[in-house]
Amino acid sequence: MNCRKCRARIFDYRDGTLSPREKEDLKAHLAACPSCRAELESEGKWEREFKESFSAATASLSFDPDKARLARPETSVPSSPQANTNVSTGGKQRVFRWLAAGAGAAIILAALILGPFKPGKRGAFPTAAMEGQLASSRSDDLPDPFQDWIQGRIIITIEDKAAGTTEKYLTDRAGTIRKIAEQGRN
């Protein structure tokens, strides 16, 4: 047995899980190898030191059910283990929840405000100021209004009763507005 194999088996040797033959081999190597013997001894030394240090540090530490938060009258035992998650939350988690809730609310608000809007001329109403931009056409070239509606277009009719004129504008999906009819003049 070499040193590498020996050190790999030190844990098993201490646990007593080696076969008799392996144990004999290991013992023979330990008897001949001071560094592996030191390794085995240091295992025991670590264990003692950890135990002593732990015992000293936790000597005053005990679990007092009367002092436990859940044993206090103002708190109650939750009905399910899942419900118990509230008990463990501290101040940090609370801050995080508030931040998350705020971020969520901001996103929803932004979606509500900006969602319906799309840039472009959509929704613009044809006024006299836009007259110059409009390509006019005579009533005799009028497409079938119903058909246009089906194609997703909207026909806006502006009726001026005093002047006795009616103007019709056609909008398409892209938001372009086009005058398609003018009745009552001439």
Place this chain on the structure above:
Amino acid sequence: MIDRDDGRGRAAALGGVPSQGRTFVFADLAAEHGDRLVRAAWFLCRDRDEAEDLVQETFIEAIHAAARFEGRSAPYTWLYGIMRRRFLLQCRKNRRFSRWMGLVGSSVKTSDTAALERDERLDPMMRAVFSLPPKHREIILLRYIDGRKIAEIAGMLSISEGTVKSRLHHALRRAKTAINLERETSIVPATEKAHEL
């Protein structure tokens, strides 16, 4: 352990009382396993208050999950498993929280650093162990403080025996370095004082 029904339960083993019952009472669990669990929890959390919270949450979960306890392991081992799960969950929550706070540019003092700052009274060895990551602290706890065998630890942590050995090896190596460092730093003030005199 107080029996609550005639279930002749496997869970009777929880209290170590040879009687029937599958309902557990918080106070009984606390009396039998509380001290040992809270010490283990403190070793993992490094904070007394957090440890107490963790242990009582463990007991509550154990009370609710008592029917699922099959008696294949010792009651303490079963309770430790519950506590460990809750501790890991808490670690994940804290990590997430710290990451988020880092994103918004706020520095958060985690319970880790806070606990170390508070525990100035700890001896250099315990301070050194406390500077190790949780998985190394846990393996030291199970092996050297609880005195468990490699196979047993592997079963508890659901890892292979080889992984347990390798983790132990790394934990010890890091612990040695940290202990040496702690001992050196704890000596420095004394020598400085001597120079001043």
